[in-house]
Amino acid sequence: xxxxxxxxxxxxFAIPLIxxxxxxxxxxxxxxxxxxxxxxxQRSQPPTAQQTxxxxxxxxxxxxxxxxxxxxxxxxxxxxxxxxxxxxxYNINQITTALKTVYQATARMTAQALKAAGYSAxxxxxxxKEIYKMSVRGVLGTLKQVKYSIDRLTEYLKNIAKIxxxxxxxxxxxHFTLENIARVMKSVYRRFADDLIADFxxxxxxxxxxxxAIKKAYNFTAPQMAKALRAGGFTLKQIAAALKKQFQLSAxxxxxxLKAAGYxxxxIVNTLRSQYYSITASNLAKALKAAGYSLDQVxxxxxxxxxxxxxxxxxxxx
Numbered sequence: 483x484x485x486x487x488x489x490x491x492x493x494x495f496a497i498p499l500i501x502x503x504x505x506x507x508x509x510x511x512x513x514x515x516x517x518x519x520x521x522x523x524q525r526s527q528p529p530t531a532q533q534t535x536x537x538x539x540x541x542x543x544x545x546x547x548x549x550x551x552x553x554x555x556x557x558x559x560x561x562x563x564x565x566x567x568x569x570x571x572y573n574i575n576q577i578t579t580a581l582k583t584v585y586q587a588t589a590r591m592t593a594q595a596l597k598a599a600g601y602s603a604x605x606x607x608x609x610x611k612e613i614y615k616m617s618v619r620g621v622l623g624t625l626k627q628v629k630y631s632i633d634r635l636t637e638y639l640k641n642i643a644k645i646x647x648x649x650x651x652x653x654x655x656x657h658f659t660l661e662n663i664a665r666v667m668k669s670v671y672r673r674f675a676d677d678l679i680a681d682f683x684x685x686x687x688x689x690x691x692x693x694x695a696i697k698k699a700y701n702f703t704a705p706q707m708a709k710a711l712r713a714g715g716f717t718l719k720q721i722a723a724a725l726k727k728q729f730q731l732s733a734x735x736x737x738x739x740l741k742a743a744g745y746x747x748x749x750i751v752n753t754l755r756s757q758y759y760s761i762t763a764s765n766l767a768k769a770l771k772a773a774g775y776s777l778d779q780v781x782x783x784x785x786x787x788x789x790x791x792x793x794x795x796x797x798x799x800x
Contacts, residue, residue, distance in 0.1 A: 531556040535570035545576035549584040560585050564599040574601055578609040589614045593628045603634035604642050611643075618643045619653060626657050636666040647671045648681045660691055664699035675700050679714030689716050693724035704729045708743035718745060722753045733758045733765060737773035747779055751787045763788045 529537070531552055538548040545567055552558040552566060560581065567577045574596065581587040581595065589610050596606045607621045616624070618639070625635050632654065639645040639653065647667060654663050660682070667673040673681075675696055682692045692714075693707060702710065704725055711721045718740075725731055725739060733754055740750045747770065754766055761769075763784050770780045 531558050531562075532566050532569060535566045539570040539572065545572040545580040546583050548572070549580035553584055560587060560591060561595045561598050564595045568599055574605055574609055575613065578613045582613060589616060589620075589624050590627055593624050597628050597630065603630040603638045606630075607638040608642050618645065622653055622657070632658050632662050632666055633670065636670040640670055647673055647678075648685070651681055651685060655685075660687060660695040661698050664695040668699050675702070675706075675710040676713035679710055679716075683714055683716070689720045689724045690727055693728045697728055704731060704735065704739040705742035708739055712743060718749055718753055719756065722757050726757055733761055733769040734772040737769040741773045741775075747775055747783050748786075751783050755787065 534551060534556065535548050538551065548570065549563055549567065552563050558566065563585065564577055564581065567580065568574075572580075578592055578596070581592045585591075587595070592614070593606050593610060596609075603625050607625055610616050610621045610624060611618070621643070622635060622639070625638065635657075636650065636654065639650045645653070650671070651663055651667065654666070664678060664682075667678050667681075668675075679692055679696060682695070683689075689711065693711065696702060696710060697707060700706075700710075707728070708721055708725060711724065712718075716724075721743075722736065722740070725736065729735075729739075731739060736754060736757065737750050740753060741747075745753075750770070750773070751766065754761055754769060766787070767780050767784050770783060771777075775783075
């Protein structure tokens, strides 16, 4: 009985120990299994679109082949494809060819996607002309549609398309105001004001349009404007009319401006009388004196212009 009792006790105490060992082993197996499954899951994750593009680029695959995989296997859209291909190391020509071939992108779609990826108007304009076989005017219109600024478009015309200033003005005037054109002709083409005035004049712009654009682009004073318009080939009558409108000049200010621009007293007298119809001889004399002419010069000019008798002449000079 004792032996059986002892054996019974042994069984009683041994069974929990054995069961506990089994539980520990089971937990260990579950933990190991979980780690194994997690590792396997991590290793089996598919590569990202960028990783795929990078690998294909390293393997020497073309941008077209890479773009086709990005579209078909990763569902990558046009704009995102440009960024991925660019980051993988493909150049803009290769990317543009891929967009045109794989995505059937139009020139405008391509320009928009390239702009979104940070390419300049000069870069985009260059590949549009080369790969899409567009004319310079066509490229300019497309770049304008995707909202490149006039400054960037003018840089393309000058540096990539090698367009001369006057031809560039012809192209830009279809899209921009004369004031903006004058500004970029100065900043990008480094055009002198008198040369630009001559360009505008030959292209048919009026003296009023030209004076307004030049004033704003070059920040000219009235005397500077008078000199530039004179160098650009406009007559004194045209210049005075433009100055009066753009600068709101009084008769005194007009006399000073024309004298500073190099015009003689006779021309100034005739101009003041034509531009300020109600000006009296007395007011004209005052304007000439304000411009710095001597009393003798003023007297002779007034007497000649108005054909005054002695009494009227003396009254004028008071």
